[in-house]
Amino acid sequence: MNRPERVKRLVEGRVIAIVRASNADEAVSMGKALIDANIPAIEVSLTTSDGLKAVAELRASATPGQLIGAGTVLDPESARLAVLAGAQFLVSPTVSTPVIRTAHRYGAAALPGAATPTEVLSALEAGADLVKFFPAAPLGPAYMKAMLAAIPQAPFVPTGGVDARNARSWLEAGAVAVAVGGALTVGDPSEIMDRARRLSNEVSM
DSSP states (O other): OOHHHHHHHHHHHOEEEEEOOSBHHHHHHHHHHHHHTTOSEEEEETTSBTHHHHHHHHHHHSOTTOEEEEESOOSHHHHHHHHHHTOSEEEOSSOOHHHHHHHHHTTOEEEOEEOSHHHHHHHHHTTOSSEEEOSHHHHHHHHHHHHHHHOTTOOEEEBSSOOTTTHHHHHHTTOSOEEEOHHHHOSOHHHHHHHHHHHHHHHHO
């Protein structure tokens, strides 16, 4: 699967699950529950201790149609290591042109974070495949929708405070997909699977 195909899959899947854990074993346990629930894309935050190990293990466990990515990618060195570990997309909290270039050099999709019109345009000009709209909760769907009126080409993925209760509101406001973290991954694997399936049903309605 090449980079355009990966971007298409992220959009078609509509949900990116964010895994943040204290260590790789916990991240893998969460990630495997999400894989079993058929979540189309899973992002492992590199704030996780040994996060690259979790990326590699989840990539080996994923089905052919599922994407495994790395999040909180702050510099090109981390970007390269993440791709070498198996990450198919890279997510950053800010716009970093070196990270975007490194992602593209190795065939990974790049999702930099942006919250203002200037940041969004900078992300798009730097080659962002999708734009992580962050932090989503304090800004709200109306803010994003207003920004889309001026920058309709921005492919937003709201992140931060998104859950099954409001995911559809974000999509209706113009987001191409949503990213969900703590609201999805708290609890044991069976609870994670149940919440993941409810979220999938909500965004597919």
